[in-house]
Each structure stands twice: as structure tokens, then as C-alpha cells.
Amino acid sequence: MRKTLLPFICLLISSLSAPAQDSLKYYLELSMKNNPALLQKFAEYKAALQKVPQVGSLPDPDINLGVYLRPMEQLSGNQVADIRLMQMFPWFGVLKNAKNEMSLMARAKFELFRDARLQVGFDLQRNWYELHKIRQNIRFSEKNLALLNVLERLATTKFQSVPTGNITTPSGIGTSKSATSSADTRSSGMNTMGNNASPAPAATPMPGNAMAPTTGGAGLSEIYRIQMEINELQNNLESLREQWKAASAQFNSLLNRSQSDPITVPDTLTAGTFLTSRAALNDSILHNNPMLGMLQFEGQSLESRREMVTRMGYPMVGIGLNYSLINKSEMSTSAMNGKDMIMPMVTVTLPIYRKKYSAMRSEAALLQSANAQNIKSTANALQTESFQANQAFLDAERRIKLYKNQYDLASRTTDILVKGFASSGTGLSDILRVRQQMFDYGYRQMEALADENIAIAWLRRLGNLEMP
Numbered sequence: 001m002r003k004t005l006l007p008f009i010c011l012l013i014s015s016l017s018a019p020a021q022d023s024l025k026y027y028l029e030l031s032m033k034n035n036p037a038l039l040q041k042f043a044e045y046k047a048a049l050q051k052v053p054q055v056g057s058l059p060d061p062d063i064n065l066g067v068y069l070r071p072m073e074q075l076s077g078n079q080v081a082d083i084r085l086m087q088m089f090p091w092f093g094v095l096k097n098a099k100n101e102m103s104l105m106a107r108a109k110f111e112l113f114r115d116a117r118l119q120v121g122f123d124l125q126r127n128w129y130e131l132h133k134i135r136q137n138i139r140f141s142e143k144n145l146a147l148l149n150v151l152e153r154l155a156t157t158k159f160q161s162v163p164t165g166n167i168t169t170p171s172g173i174g175t176s177k178s179a180t181s182s183a184d185t186r187s188s189g190m191n192t193m194g195n196n197a198s199p200a201p202a203a204t205p206m207p208g209n210a211m212a213p214t215t216g217g218a219g220l221s222e223i224y225r226i227q228m229e230i231n232e233l234q235n236n237l238e239s240l241r242e243q244w245k246a247a248s249a250q251f252n253s254l255l256n257r258s259q260s261d262p263i264t265v266p267d268t269l270t271a272g273t274f275l276t277s278r279a280a281l282n283d284s285i286l287h288n289n290p291m292l293g294m295l296q297f298e299g300q301s302l303e304s305r306r307e308m309v310t311r312m313g314y315p316m317v318g319i320g321l322n323y324s325l326i327n328k329s330e331m332s333t334s335a336m337n338g339k340d341m342i343m344p345m346v347t348v349t350l351p352i353y354r355k356k357y358s359a360m361r362s363e364a365a366l367l368q369s370a371n372a373q374n375i376k377s378t379a380n381a382l383q384t385e386s387f388q389a390n391q392a393f394l395d396a397e398r399r400i401k402l403y404k405n406q407y408d409l410a411s412r413t414t415d416i417l418v419k420g421f422a423s424s425g426t427g428l429s430d431i432l433r434v435r436q437q438m439f440d441y442g443y444r445q446m447e448a449l450a451d452e453n454i455a456i457a458w459l460r461r462l463g464n465l466e467m468p
Helices: 002-017 026-032 035-051 051-055 094-161 177-193 207-255 278-288 291-312 355-422 430-461
Strands: 060-074 076-087 317-327 341-348
Touching: 002 430, 026 035, 026 094, 026 207, 026 278, 035 051, 035 094, 035 317, 076 278, 076 341, 094 291, 094 430, 177 430, 278 291, 278 341, 278 355, 291 355, 355 430
Parallel strands: none
Antiparallel strands: 060 076, 076 317, 317 341
């Protein structure tokens, strides 16, 4: 039983610990594994490591082989061949400093890889939040379109319910016989009762029918205005969907996958938090930023190079062995007749041309000075960039609060105006205006939330801080 449950428990734990496939962390992990720029930087780092054994090894030994076509007569016999082996040794510390230089350059390459990793993560997060902006804009536009459709139905219902009215005609035209005879009877009766009675006044037409054409025209114009808004909003929706496709293609390129692969973005976005103080952030930038680390390692490698070229100006020593192959000679009576000869050798180079060594030391010193200035310039630029990122974060916080309050007020106003329009049929212009403000405030609030998270990602990228 335990053996049966163990695989399921392990699978459950792994599913709980792994990020969901629609989460930002999942896409970040995917980009760290598949992004071509990261793979390129890592391959360059590994290639730089291969330079360490190249410069840290001794020069290849020289071996010379000479064969006499005709044996050379010596006192100790006939010499037929000469073999010479020589190994050169640089001055003490040259190889050590060369290895240090290449090792530090490799570490600088690794810092470049770290910087590319942070940049890819930041680009992915920024594109993720841009996709969220587009998705929220589409969502608010669809809500706006739904509200406009409701208003169109209300306006159409109001227009169709306005009575066309019975057209009033002048008195005496088109009256029936019965009405005429009854009027004559009443008139004759009144005349018999007294000649002083005046005739009854003619009926006055109702004033409601005279307003019917005006009301109908106004209702039709309202319908047209709503339909114009609907057409414009539908066009905006199509444009937003095309923007989504372009942003999705850019996002997928960071993941090194097909540009048409679907991307899942959640419907809601929460406000981010950044609790690191300003002083702690500056300290993290100065000590943990990969660009500064890369420049510092380059400076250390230049110091090793300066030491190396200084020691290269000292003599090189070579130790070798010369072996002479000698055959016996019938004419020689020496005790050494036919015995091979071994001769140890020592070679010393004479670095008398000093200008090139002086120039190499001057080059290393100037590069060190340039590197020190580059470190200061980069640190200043990073601190300036952190100020900009912090300003963007604070600005986004203020906009979130503002647009949240504005959206709530505009939403309440829209509800009141829509109810008034449904009951009285008036106030369409106010509804359209406040409705547009309401959705603008709603989108701007979501946009400010995305901008806040982008600013937080920016600050974390500068300080080399991990996501919470």
C-alpha cells in the first residue's frame, strides 16, 4: 500500500511546488532555459574558461634532429646523427599572472551572463505586464461595448414607443352625417328655447400631436450617436487584438518558441510591494550589480596583465639536452671510440629591446585608469537609473489611488444617469461622457498597476534582487 501511494504523493508535492503554467514564474524559468541570448553568453563564458590552461602552460619544447648523409669523423668515432631537445621557461610569475588574467576575464564573462539573465528576466516581466495592459484594455472595451448596446436598446425602445399621433384636420371637413345632424338638432333646439343663445364653439385639437415629429427626430439622432460610438469601439477592439498578437510574438521570442503559441494572462493584477530601503538598494547596486562586477574583474585582470608584462621583460631560461649518435671508427684508438655523447645545455634570452616592454606596461596602466573611470561612470548611471525607477514606482502608486477613486465616482454617476435615461429618456450626452470617463479611469488604474509592477521589476533588476 505504501509503495502504491508513494509515487502519487511525490507527484502531488512536485505539482504543488512547480509554478503554474500561466504564472509569471513559469515563464521566467522557461526563458532562463531556452533564451538564445542567455545560451550565447553562457557559451562565451565556458569558452573563456578554456583560455586559462592555454596561457598557463609552458611553451612547447623544441626538438631538433640532424642526420649526416656522410658520417662526420670525430676523434671518438664517426658521428651519424645529432638530436637536440630544448624546453624554455618564462621568468617566475609570468605563467601565474597569465592564468590569473584569463581567470578574471572568464569571471567577467560570467558577470556578463548574469547581466543578460537579469535583462531577459526584466524584458519578460515588462512584456508580461504590457500584455496585461492590452488584456485589460480589451476587457474594459468589451464592457463599454456592452453598455453601449444596452443604451442602444433603450434608445430604440423609446423611439418606437413615441406615438406618431392622429393628424388633426380643420373643423367641418370630413365630419360624419350623424355629427352634423346632431349639431343641427341641438342648434334648432336652442333656437326654439331663445333667440339670444350663441352657437357652441368648435373643438380645439390636442397639442400633443404637434410635438411628435420633434421627439421622434431627437430619438433617432440619439440612436445614431450611440451607433457611431459602437462602430468606433469595435474598430478599437480589433486594433487591440492585433496589438495582442504582436506583443505575444515578442513575448514568445524571449522564450524561444513559436510566435503563435498561446499565452495565458490572469484577469486580475495585484499591486506589487518593494520593501527595500533606498540605502539598501544603493548598497546592493554597488556590490551586486553584474555590470559593476564585470568591470571590477576586468580591472583585476589588467593588474595581473601589468605584472605579467613586467616579468616578461626579464630573461627566459631554456634547459635542454644534446645527444650525439657516434659509430665506431677503425682509425680511432680513443677509449671513447663508438660511444654516444650526451651534452646538457642551458639557454638564456637577452631582452635588450626595452621599448616594447615599456609600451606594454604603459598600455596596461592606461587601461587600468580607463577601467577605474568606467566603474565610476557606470555606478553613477546605475544610481541615476535607480532614481528614475523609484520615481516611476512612486508615480504609479499615486495614480493607482487617484484612478481608483475616480473610477468609483464615475461608476456611481453612470448608474444614476442610466436609470434617469431609462425612465425619462433624457441625458444621453451626459451618459456617454461619464461612461467614457468611467472606463478610462478603470483602464488607467489597471495601467498604473502594471506600471508599478514594471517599476518594481526594474528596481530588482538594478539591485540584482530576487523575486519574492
